[in-house]
Amino acid sequence: MNDPTLFEHTSRQLRNLCAEAGFPASDDTPVEMLGELLGTAGNRRLSEGPLWPSDVADDATPVEFSVALDDTGDRAVRVLGEVVAEKPSMSANVVAARRFLESMSERLGIPTERFEAVEDLFLPDDPQGKFAFWYSMIFRPDAAPKLKVYFNPGVRGEGRAAELVAEGFRRLGMEDAYDAATEYSVSRGELDKFTFFAVDLDDSPLSRVKLYISHFSATADVAVQASQAVDGLDRDGISEFCGLLGGSTESFDGRPLVSSYSFVEADPKRPGNYSLYLPIRDYVADDVEARSRVVSFLENRGSDAAGLDRSIRALTDRPLSDGRGLLAHVSLRLGQFGTGTTIYLSSEGYEVLSARSDARTAATSTHS
Numbered sequence: 001m002n003d004p005t006l007f008e009h010t011s012r013q014l015r016n017l018c019a020e021a022g023f024p025a026s027d028d029t030p031v032e033m034l035g036e037l038l039g040t041a042g043n044r045r046l047s048e049g050p051l052w053p054s055d056v057a058d059d060a061t062p063v064e065f066s067v068a069l070d071d072t073g074d075r076a077v078r079v080l081g082e083v084v085a086e087k088p089s090m091s092a093n094v095v096a097a098r099r100f101l102e103s104m105s106e107r108l109g110i111p112t113e114r115f116e117a118v119e120d121l122f123l124p125d126d127p128q129g130k131f132a133f134w135y136s137m138i139f140r141p142d143a144a145p146k147l148k149v150y151f152n153p154g155v156r157g158e159g160r161a162a163e164l165v166a167e168g169f170r171r172l173g174m175e176d177a178y179d180a181a182t183e184y185s186v187s188r189g190e191l192d193k194f195t196f197f198a199v200d201l202d203d204s205p206l207s208r209v210k211l212y213i214s215h216f217s218a219t220a221d222v223a224v225q226a227s228q229a230v231d232g233l234d235r236d237g238i239s240e241f242c243g244l245l246g247g248s249t250e251s252f253d254g255r256p257l258v259s260s261y262s263f264v265e266a267d268p269k270r271p272g273n274y275s276l277y278l279p280i281r282d283y284v285a286d287d288v289e290a291r292s293r294v295v296s297f298l299e300n301r302g303s304d305a306a307g308l309d310r311s312i313r314a315l316t317d318r319p320l321s322d323g324r325g326l327l328a329h330v331s332l333r334l335g336q337f338g339t340g341t342t343i344y345l346s347s348e349g350y351e352v353l354s355a356r357s358d359a360r361t362a363a364t365s366t367h368s
Contacts, residue, residue, distance in 0.1 A: 007035055007042030010063050010347050014079065016314035017065060020307070021075045023141045030139045034079060037100055037135065038062065041084040046349055052088040055130040056080055058281075058325055059351035067311050069303060070340040078342075079137045080150075090127045097133060101149075101201075110147050114199050114207075117171045121164055122151035122197065129154045136198075147201045153194040161194040165211060168197050172209050174268035181211045181261040181271060185226040191216045195258060206337055208273075209263045214256040220246075223276050226259040230274040233334045238276060241332045244297040245278050247289075254282030255329075262337055273335030281328050286355035287320035290327040294343060297330070301341065308343065315345055323352035 004012075011031045018030055035042060041051040041062060054062035062084055068076040083100050085092035104110050123132055129152050136148040151168070153161035166178040186192040196212035215222050220242035224235050246252065257278060261271035284290045291308065298305040316326060331342045 003045050003047050005043055005045055006061070006063075006349055007038050009046060009349050010034060010038070010042075010061075013065065013315045013347055014077070017067065017077045017311060018139065020310045020314050021067070021077050021141065023077075023139070027141075029145060030077070030079070030137070033104070033137055033145060034063070034081070036103060037079075037081045037083055037137070039083065039096065039100075040086040041088075050350055052082075052084040052093070054082045054084065056082050056134060057328070057346050057349075058353055059346070059348065061347050061349040063347055063349070064328065064344060065315070065347065066342050066344040067307070068340060068342045069298075069307065070338055071301075071303075072338070072340075074140070075307075077139045079139075080134060081137070082131060082134050090132055091125065094123055094127065094132045097135070100135070101147075104147060108145060108147075110201050111203050112201065114172060114209075115149055115201060118151070118168045118197075118199070121167055121171070122153075122155055124156055127152070127155045128157055149199055149201060151197045151199075153197050158193075165194055165197055169209065169211075169263075172199070173265060174209060174263050176269040177209070177211075177261075177263045177271070180229055180269060181213075181263075184228045185213045185215075185259055185261075187225075188215070188218075188222070191218070193256075196260075198260075205266055206264055208337070210260050211263075212258055212260045212277075214258050215252075216256045217251055217253050218257045219251055223257055223259060227274045227276070227334070229261060230271050230335050232336075233274060237334070238332065240300065241276060241297065242278065244300060245280050245293050245330055246283050247293065249283050252278075252283070255279035262335070264337070271335070273333060273337045275331050275333045277329050277331040279329040281325040281353065284324060285357060286322075286324045287326045290324070291320055294327060294330060298341065303341065311343065311345060316348065318348075318352065321355060323348070324355050325353035 050060040053060045057064050062082040064080045066078045083097035085096040134150040138146040169177040193214045195214045198210040200207040220239045260275045262273035295305040328344045328346050333340050
């Protein structure tokens with residue numbers, strides 16, 4: 001199609017990703033959920049531009065894909081998305097996003113108690129910042145979909161972010177989690193910023209509460225220090241991750257490195273997992289270079305890098321040298337709840353970021 005709608009464009013990509021990951025062809029649930037999440041915004045032609053300047057992706061597309069490669073060999077396809085109201089505003093989008101959760105709860109039996117425990121904290125009448133909350137839809141072959149919600153700690157102003165995070169943990173029965181997560185990760189003043197407070201909406205024993213912290217102008221040593229909140233991790237692996245994906249970068253002065261900590265009810269006092277997210281698009285010239293670095297990293301971990309190329313082909317057939325940001329960022333997941341790598345892929349619905357000649361020149365945006 002020369003001018004598809006946003007839903008037509010992204011649903012084709014999602015179908016391809018699911019097929020590549022081994023989903024049965026008869027499983028329409030991922031695409032149906034994507035259509036409901038996009039709502040009215042999904043009906044617009046790409047040529048019309050975005051209905052709302054979503055911060056989910058660099059080009060304002062309200063969807064980002066990711067492929068989680070567990071070290072066990074299991075795979076998941078995930079969709080990060082923002083629900084955009086028919087007449088969008090911060091408050092209207094919150095109302096529309098709540099309706100989406102109600103629909104998913106009724107259709108899939110997704111429990112909402114943990115959302116309800118913190119919604120009045122993170123969803124004020126006049127939300128501030130670039131977003132109030134997003135969803136992650138997690139799909140695995142022959143398994144029920146799962147849902148995670150991302151709240152904005154700065155939704156009542158950046159000065160209250162720490163207060164909201166600490167209270168969010170407390171309401172979810174994790175009074176000690178705030179101190180455990182911040183002991184090694186917020187030692188540099190304004191350079192360490194609370195970015196997301198995320199809650200798994202399921203009732204499994206490993207249902208997580210996660211805190212994400214962005215580290216601006218950070219070195220790999222900052223990430224290694226942040227990881228010390230979790231016992232028994234491969235600290236050298238974190239440095240290697242930064243070195244292989246960051247190339248010659250010593251200080252990540254563009255988009256920041258991001259740490260996340262996962263807590264579960266069975267052990268609410270200490271995080272069981274640490275993840276590090278590296279925004280590779282800011283530290284490469286183009287997607288050729290990004291792919292090469294990701295392949296090197298996967299091969300270094302003993303993973304099959306061929307799946308990366310299949311995932312890329314699932315989204316686009318453009319030459320990788322024509323742009324930068326299809327491979328948006330990469331995460332390394334370490335700890336007792338599972339280890340692996342996740343590759344985040346842009347739909348490039350509205351724009352392909354230009355390649356650049358000097359990969360060492362960090363972008364000035366602070367999107368995280």
